Amino acid sequence: MTDEKQTTYRIGPIRPPSEANSLLLQITEGCTWNRCKFCELYKHEGFKAFPVESIKRDIDVMAEYAEIASEYQREDGSWNKKAALEKLNHMTREEQNCYYLVYRWLAHGGENVFLQDGNSLAVKTERVLEILQYLRERLPSIKRVTTYGRAETLSKISADQYKELKAAGLDRIHSGFESGSDRVLELINKGVTSEQEITAGKHIREAGVELSVYFMPGIGGKTLSGENALETARVVSEINPDFVRIRTAVIKEGTGLWQDYLNGSYQLCSDNDKLTEIKLLIENTKNCTGLLASDHIINLLQEIQGSFDTDRQKMLSIIDEYFSMPEFRQKIFQLARRSGMVTRPSDLELLPTERLEKLARLAGSISEEAVWDRKINDMMFGYI
Numbered sequence: 392m393t394d395e396k397q398t399t400y401r402i403g404p405i406r407p408p409s410e411a412n413s414l415l416l417q418i419t420e421g422c423t424w425n426r427c428k429f430c431e432l433y434k435h436e437g438f439k440a441f442p443v444e445s446i447k448r449d450i451d452v453m454a455e456y457a458e459i460a461s462e463y464q465r466e467d468g469s470w471n472k473k474a475a476l477e478k479l480n481h482m483t484r485e486e487q488n489c490y491y492l493v494y495r496w497l498a499h500g501g502e503n504v505f506l507q508d509g510n511s512l513a514v515k516t517e518r519v520l521e522i523l524q525y526l527r528e529r530l531p532s533i534k535r536v537t538t539y540g541r542a543e544t545l546s547k548i549s550a551d552q553y554k555e556l557k558a559a560g561l562d563r564i565h566s567g568f569e570s571g572s573d574r575v576l577e578l579i580n581k582g583v584t585s586e587q588e589i590t591a592g593k594h595i596r597e598a599g600v601e602l603s604v605y606f607m608p609g610i611g612g613k614t615l616s617g618e619n620a621l622e623t624a625r626v627v628s629e630i631n632p633d634f635v636r637i638r639t640a641v642i643k644e645g646t647g648l649w650q651d652y653l654n655g656s657y658q659l660c661s662d663n664d665k666l667t668e669i670k671l672l673i674e675n676t677k678n679c680t681g682l683l684a685s686d687h688i689i690n691l692l693q694e695i696q697g698s699f700d701t702d703r704q705k706m707l708s709i710i711d712e713y714f715s716m717p718e719f720r721q722k723i724f725q726l727a728r729r730s731g732m733v734t735r736p737s738d739l740e741l742l743p744t745e746r747l748e749k750l751a752r753l754a755g756s757i758s759e760e761a762v763w764d765r766k767i768n769d770m771m772f773g774y775i
């Protein structure tokens with residue numbers, strides 16, 4: 392590697408869990424809004440869109456690393472990982488990160504790319520088209536390109552523009568709707584209305600681009616808990632997105648909602664409130680053929696996933712089974728789950744007796760509901 396030649400590319404901080412093995416191409420930095428009261432992701436950054444030419448240079452570096460790494464793929468498709476990673480010994484730390492990301496991407500099929508960061512479609516459509524075309528040309532193994540977008544931004548893009556983006560190779564858009572309730576959206580200062588969510592969703596779906604929206608059970612606090620679920624079901628029913636992904640609300644210290652909690656204007660939802668919201672969402676979503684996905688460890692019952700169309704009963708029975716446990720057992724499960732000891736309620740049977748007794752002692756020591764809800768909320772800080 393010489394000094395003059397670019398040997399690294401930008402890598403942004405976020406991607407959806409479903410893009411864990413995707414190549415990350417950063418076309419923007421930060422978020423255009425940056426004011427949601429639960430989010431501290433870009434608190435110290437403004438929004439920046441990188442020049443197309445510099446993004447193309449990043450793609451060139453990726454293509455070059457792909458070429459180098461590909462030499463270590465055997466004829467049967469397997470990889471000589473040891474030899475491929477020996478290259479790392481001759482690289483700087485930044486080069487290592489970039490090369491390793493490309494190697495890992497190729498070893499997972501080299502098919503998916505995620506365009507970072509928080510609101511990439513705020514960039515003019517023509518620029519995104521140019522980037523997509525270049526990306527697909529330089530890395531022809533790509534089968535799927537996805538990105539994040541704020542509903543407010545997405546609502547300003549027409550169905551025809553989405554069709555152009557689709558034709559150029561944009562396959563899926565992730566959007567953190569969080570809620571379909573206008574009162575909740577206002578409470579969390581999302582800067583978006585449910586009407587904008589519906590407009591955005593309809594345009595995207597009309598163009599044949601896949602849509603993955605995120606729902607946050609519990610984000611409306613106790614007061615708006617039922618409304619959060621019912622209004623989200625209304626929005627989902629109108630749009631019929633391909634995916635509704637559950638992201639259980641966690642109110643973190645330092646955020647605006649945490650301040651509201653401290654001054655008493657916002658009450659934390661319990662794990663059971665959040666599960667009830669998921670139940671309401673499933674029961675009240677109509678005419679949706681998409682999938683409810685639960686791909687994050689902060690969700691209490693991660694096995695609640697399936698088609699809104701064909702798996703409704705199966706998903707509801709998982710929730711009913713949980714609620715059929717004695718309340719004290721539910722609390723023990725919450726503690727065990729939030730401590731990373733178990734995945735599902737039946738896993739409690741596998742825990743050693745002493746550990747169960749310890750959990751029971753802790754559960755028994757907190758009787759006040761609000762103190763318990765705070766305890767469970769705080770236990771989730773480490774997961775987000």
Ligand code: SF4
Pocket residue numbers: 422423424425426427430431432433509541567
């Ligand atoms: S739109 Fe997304 S990234 Fe931006 S502040 Fe809100 S939650 Fe954070």
